[in-house]
Amino acid sequence: MSENGAAGGGLRERKKRATRAALAEAAIRLAAEHGAEKVTVEAISAAAGVSVRTFFNYFDTRDDAFVVIDADAGARIRQALLDAPAGLGPMEALREAISAELAEAEQQRELWRLHTDVLNASPHLLVRNLGAHMADETALAEAIAARLRPGEPVAAPGTGAEERRRALELYPRLLAALAGTAVRVSVEHWCSREQETAFPDVFREVFALLAAGLPAPSA
Amino acid sequence: MSENGAAGGGLRERKKRATRAALAEAAIRLAAEHGAEKVTVEAISAAAGVSVRTFFNYFDTRDDAFVVIDADAGARIRQALLDAPAGLGPMEALREAISAELAEAEQQRELWRLHTDVLNASPHLLVRNLGAHMADETALAEAIAARLRPGEPVAAPGTGAEERRRALELYPRLLAALAGTAVRVSVEHWCSREQETAFPDVFREVFALLAAGLPAPSA
DNA sequence: ATGCAAAGATGCACGCTCTGCAAAATGAGA
DNA sequence: TCTCATTTTGCAGAGCGTGCATCTTTGCAT
Known part of the structure; x- marks a missing residue:
């Protein structure tokens, strides 16, 4: 496969x-x-x-x-995440992976706009779209966990083992959820306006704003 | 109609x-x-x-x-609520209306059990069932509001007009939600066991327990 | 290049869902 | 009883979705 x-x-x-x-x-x-x-x-x-x-x-x-416009996008992002240079932190790797993917979407701006129209016109489809995103998020969380597991300690040294274990379980889901939210917000923003800003840049900004509220796992 | x-x-x-x-x-x-x-x-x-x-x-x-087994049940309950003696408080009227309806269901116990099995077997149908209940709840809230509006002040006299207005808006939805929850819990409990207790009695108990946490609107 | 094997595309038949239409059956009321 | 409105029903037809056999394309080894 x-x-x-x-x-x-x-x-x-x-x-x-x-x-x-x-x-x-x-x-x-x-x-x-x-x-x-x-x-x-x-x-x-x-x-x-x-x-x-x-x-x-x-x-x-x-x-x-x-x-969904592109059913494989999620898989590509996960793959890019796993292939990213080992030096990169999980957050940066994820940001880059998604940015790259959205750069592809940039060229189909009109199609994306039509897509949101179609979804908004039938709640039925909107629900299914939401479900697809949730599934993608779950898979992404697993990919993040996989990347995290081998090296890089997640919690600062000196933390209790129990706290550390819980953080290790929670962090991937949290980061995946953050990414999902950032994408959703970016798409909404990017589709709603007749603007010149590049899609990946919009995303990076939203991502940074959201991430500012989420402390890095190792610091 | x-x-x-x-x-x-x-x-x-x-x-x-x-x-x-x-x-x-x-x-x-x-x-x-x-x-x-x-x-x-x-x-x-x-x-x-x-x-x-x-x-x-x-x-x-x-x-x-x-x-849904009986699509008209919600309408009957609303009607009974509106037809209830004026002396009864909204909570009592609602309890009686639902009790009476569940007494009817009592004779179809086996069918109800089968129904929950069917729903649990296909998430798809469970979602639609949930949606139907939510719609019923909304309609019920309106019926409660209608019954409440003419006489009986909802908040204690001496309360600020603003608080009173908000309570008037909120209370019907709250009561309807409480009733919906009571029904749901009762059905689950009644269906899951091979018990002898009459269905309306189960409901009255659950309703009382839930209502104990919800202060009466006029007191 | 050639031929073979795997995978994909296509056509066809079929069963099922759902709709519109017109005719037949049936309850309500004078 | 006779009429009117409502309901039931059959029929035709469009569309969805699946299984199966067949044909074409691609990948690969020779």
């Missing part, structure tokens, strides 16, 4: 990702134009240039195509 | 309620036996002795048949 997500890989993987992206984009554009309920699987498939049957090879449900 | 729910009415209304109840009961029994996902609308309709088309006259969606 190799926890896919990176840009590389064989032609096969690249084509698969392209097809998935084409389907998701077609679904969102059509939904933004006609309303999600009015968009048939046939229309989406046609717009993406594949057969209806193929659509269901990528999505279990019609609605799934509306829920 | 007349806010239906009462037992009376013409033959027509009675038949409609019977059909609806038959469909809901059939749906739940079949779901408890074979799993909700495996139960077709055709099977439910056949078990209830009506056509498939008629099923969709009563429920917008197949899943709707699994969500």
Whole structure:
């Protein structure tokens, strides 16, 4: 399985990702134009240039195509986090990983805006989107924990063993939640205005503001 | 529309309620036996002795048949609350209204147990059930507010006008929430055990315990 | 380059959900 | 009883989702 997500890989993987992206984009554009309920699987498939049957090879449900723009983004971030230089603290590594990912999204600004419109138009889809984010957050917390485990002590030396253990359990979830919040707020802010600021920069600012309230684990 | 729910009415209304109840009961029994996902609308309709088309006259969606046993219960409680003798305080009136309703449910004990099994087996349906309860609670809060408005001051005389206004706004929601919680806890308790205690009595006890923590509005 | 094996895409058939429409059945009331 | 309104029902049809067989593409070793 190799926890896919990176840009590389064989032609096969690249084509698969392209097809998935084409389907998701077609679904969102059509939904933004006609309303999600009015968009048939046939229309989406046609717009993406594949057969209806193929659509269901990528999505279990019609609605799934509306829920997330890029289902692999979370996996890519986790991978980047694990691949980051060992010298970087978990917070910095995470910030960079997400920044890089959002830089990709930068080029699809319009699509992101349409997506939020689609979600806001149907609470039904908004709920599913929220669920997807929560799942991503959980997976991210595990990745953070994995990165943290080998070296770098989490609590300052001299702390009680019990406190230290609890911090070790809690910190990944907390950091993942912080990151999730930062992304959400950034997306909202970035989508709502007709602004020139680059997406990753918006994120870095929000992240820094949030992180200022969260003490670093080792200090 | 007349806010239906009462037992009376013409033959027509009675038949409609019977059909609806038959469909809901059939749906739940079949779901408890074979799993909700495996139960077709055709099977439910056949078990209830009506056509498939008629099923969709009563429920917008197949899943709707699994969500609540009696969709009119909330309306009946609200009606009973409004019809209660004027001397009764809102809390007593509400307790009596719900007790009476649960006495009806007493005779369907087995069905209620099956229903909780069905809901617990599919989180999907559990969520919809929760939503239905929340909607009922909101409607109930409005009924409470309506009963409260004409006479009976809510806050003790001598209280500031501002505090009084806020209490008037808050109290109905609080009481409705309390009632909802009492019902939920009672159902859980009543369903989980093989006990002899009458359902309304369980409820009255739970209600009393919860209410002990909620000061009466006028005292 | 060539051929083989794995993986993906496609077409087809099928069952199920849900809707609109028109006809038949049934309760309400004069 | 006779009429009117409501309800039930069957039918046709669009759409969703799945299983299966087939065909094409990709990856890889020779």
